[in-house]
Amino acid sequence: MPRLAADCMLGKLAKWLRILGLDTLYSNTWDEGELLAMARAEERVILTRDTRFFRKISGSERAIFIENDSFRDQIQEVISGLNFIPPEERSFTRCSLCNHPLLDLPREEAQARVPEYVFRTQEHFAFCSRCGRTYWSGTHQKMAKEMREEILFLSASE
Numbered sequence: 286m287p288r289l290a291a292d293c294m295l296g297k298l299a300k301w302l303r304i305l306g307l308d309t310l311y312s313n314t315w316d317e318g319e320l321l322a323m324a325r326a327e328e329r330v331i332l333t334r335d336t337r338f339f340r341k342i343s344g345s346e347r348a349i350f351i352e353n354d355s356f357r358d359q360i361q362e363v364i365s366g367l368n369f370i371p372p373e374e375r376s377f378t379r380c381s382l383c384n385h386p387l388l389d390l391p392r393e394e395a396q397a398r399v400p401e402y403v404f405r406t407q408e409h410f411a412f413c414s415r416c417g418r419t420y421w422s423g424t425h426q427k428m429a430k431e432m433r434e435e436i437l438f439l440s441a442s443e
């Protein structure tokens with residue numbers, strides 16, 4: 286699995302790459318130097334919307350220039366830049382907020398952590414041991430599935 290580091294303009298993209306299972310570092314306070322140091326230390330592919338920065342690093346670093354404004358098109362740019370489609374079983378294995386790998390949460394433990402309606406209607410739960418967020422299948426999972434299908438369709442038709 287390729288690992289990524291996104292610049293401060295790519296918060297929404299980073300969130301979606303994590304949902305699709307890609308290890309993506311992001312901070313809205315990073316400057317260029319910090320982003321570059323982090324990417325080098327952990328052999329990450331840099332994602333950037335900054336033309337000048339991209340020109341500066343593209344000779345020496347693995348970097349993908351993100352041109353589009355919409356995050357759906359941006360995901361497509363990342364997938365073609367990496368030439369890699371994240372496998373379906375990787376979806377929802379990372380926290381979309383902090384990138385930490387998710388752990389399964391047994392149903393009986395989920396009861397105290399989610400709204401009553403969610404507990405009654407959902408079967409599978411997961412949680413992030415770093416930020417404490419609880420996840421369940423539902424709207425987001427449906428969106429991730431649709432997103433994957435769209436990516437596969439677009440990649441196949443190129």
Ligand SMILES: [Zn+2]
Nearest residue numbers: 380383413416
């Ligand atoms: Zn988290």
